[in-house]
Amino acid sequence: xxxxxxxxxxxxxxxxxxxxxxxxxxxxxxxxxxxxxxxxxxxxxxxxxxxxxxxxxxxxxxxxxxxxxxxxxxxxxxxxxxxxxxxxxxxxxxxxxxxxxxxxxxxxxxxxxxxxxxxxxxxxxxxxxxxxxxxxxxxxxxxxxxxxxxxxxxxxxxxxxxxxxxxxxxxxxxxxxxxxxxxxxxxxxxxxxxxxxxxxxxxxxxxxxxxxxxx
Amino acid sequence: xxxxxxxxxxxxxxxxxxxxxxxxxxxxxxxxxxxxxxxxxxxxxxxxxxxxxxxxxxxxxxxxxxxxxxxxxxxxxxxxxxxxxxxxxxxxxxxxxxxxxxxxxxxxxxxxxxxxxxxxxxxxxxxxxxxxxxxxxxxxxxxxxxxxxxxxxxxxxxxxxxxxxxxxxxxxxxxxxxxxxxxxxxxxxxxxxxxxxxxxxxxxxxxxxxxxxxxxxxxxxxxxxxxxxxxxxxxxxxxxxxxxxxxxxxxxxxxxxxxxxxxxxxxxxxxxx
Numbered sequence: 001x002x003x004x005x006x007x008x009x010x011x012x013x014x015x016x017x018x019x020x021x022x023x024x025x026x027x028x029x030x031x032x033x034x035x036x037x038x039x040x041x042x043x044x045x046x047x048x049x050x051x052x053x054x055x056x057x058x059x060x061x062x063x064x065x066x067x068x069x070x071x072x073x074x075x076x077x078x079x080x081x082x083x084x085x086x087x088x089x090x091x092x093x094x095x096x097x098x099x100x101x102x103x104x105x106x107x108x109x110x111x112x113x114x115x116x117x118x119x120x121x122x123x124x125x126x127x128x129x130x131x132x133x134x135x136x137x138x139x140x141x142x143x144x145x146x147x148x149x150x151x152x153x154x155x156x157x158x159x160x161x162x163x164x165x166x167x168x169x170x171x172x173x174x175x176x177x178x179x180x181x182x183x184x185x186x187x188x189x190x191x192x193x194x195x196x197x198x199x200x201x202x203x204x205x206x207x208x209x210x211x212x213x214x215x
Numbered sequence: 216x217x218x219x220x221x222x223x224x225x226x227x228x229x230x231x232x233x234x235x236x237x238x239x240x241x242x243x244x245x246x247x248x249x250x251x252x253x254x255x256x257x258x259x260x261x262x263x264x265x266x267x268x269x270x271x272x273x274x275x276x277x278x279x280x281x282x283x284x285x286x287x288x289x290x291x292x293x294x295x296x297x298x299x300x301x302x303x304x305x306x307x308x309x310x311x312x313x314x315x316x317x318x319x320x321x322x323x324x325x326x327x328x329x330x331x332x333x334x335x336x337x338x339x340x341x342x343x344x345x346x347x348x349x350x351x352x353x354x355x356x357x358x359x360x361x362x363x364x365x366x367x368x369x370x371x372x373x374x375x376x377x378x379x380x381x382x383x384x385x386x387x388x389x390x391x392x393x394x395x396x397x398x399x400x401x402x403x404x405x406x407x408x409x410x411x412x413x414x415x416x417x418x419x420x421x422x423x424x425x426x427x428x429x430x431x432x433x434x435x436x437x438x439x440x441x442x443x444x445x446x447x448x449x450x451x452x453x454x455x456x457x458x459x460x461x462x463x464x465x466x467x468x469x470x471x472x473x474x475x476x477x478x479x480x481x482x483x484x485x486x487x488x
Contacts, residue, residue, distance in 0.1 A: 077407040084393065084409070162400075164393040164409075173310060174394060177376030180337050182314045 001184045008175045015171030016192050018085060022167060023154045023196065026092040030153065033093065034100025039130060041105050052101065059098035064159055067091040072163040088160035088167070096153045103149060107142035108134055140211045147204030151197050158193075168192055249322050249453040257296045261288045262307035262321035266397045268422030269477050270327050280304050283477040284325045287344055290469055291444075294460035308397060309376035313337060316447050323457065324445040327416060329378045339450070340443035341457045348436025349379050350417040352405070354429060359412050361434030365390040372401045372410035379415040382438050398423075405430075416440055418478070
């Protein structure tokens, strides 16, 4: 295993960089899109409500691989060029944001309705109440399930390997087929993913503790 | 302090476990002599491709795999075991086939597998059953006419775990190489413009060009790639039987008729260079 690591170290690290970069991008954008979709789902506007509902139900219920393959194969055929890394990251963002929308919507709904009424009667508009009063409370509630979604996202980023996205899994596949040492290669790949996901869950549980004290 | 100790213990345990698991890769099942087993249980398990036109392709209508590899495997099974013998097919990819053979999940690989010196260190090969060579598939009218046209700004699509990836890196060191999961995915990626050319063995590319006449082979073969049947090390008796069967098939005309069935337009020798 050490021989493998010393011979192919740079490849693993290269793949790790792509996985990290893709995960950060997808995490950031899926959190933004997810939050908007959650708010839209609870909006009084019928159009926004059904738009968000369709978005969430559609993307939550089809395999990630189909979304990614669509971006990689169909989009360049009819619209614009997307390479493997781009289509993988975009697919990951769309897919995860549907789950994040559901998580945050649940969080918003557990905030008592009285909070909204209180905000409105203090002179805030309903969107001000949402941003300053409801959302901060909702986020605190959904930290643990949100952490789950983030961890899933990092692991799902291995989908990039299917479309030559240069990520950790892709490099792992290449190294495994070059050395015929499938087993140990994937153990190393797994350990690299652990570096990312363990830190992430540590970060999320810290955030949970920090915000719990301030309550 | 105590928490840290616990954490340390947990991690060292995990690392120990990974080493333990990795040390017991080879199991007894793989060491069992295949020929002895065939006496009591006349079924040979073949690892075949399910996504390769002309060699091993799943027919969605009948739910059976069909192709040259499949027919050869069936003929060899019949030759070794007689009428009572059964050939069972398990899907493999270029990426998984060696591991599956090593684990004992399959008895032999007949899946467009090129005989190479590197692979010979890991598995044993039968005699050559198909002479293939690597070629290029491009869209008709492409500026790429041969391997020499693959410059730095061109992208070539290959399949993970295949020798074609290694060969193209040598033949066109400047070109950008993208490795995809399987042949159908690589061909789809070529169609949607993710690459300028696709490369693998000519036999596979011929199947694709037949399916979509917008695509064509250029430049002839730039490598010589004999296909062989791979069998695990330590299975010499079984290997000898397979080679004998292959020889019989070639002498009694079965091989030629199967060849004509799948490659009607090709002559028996596909070498062009």
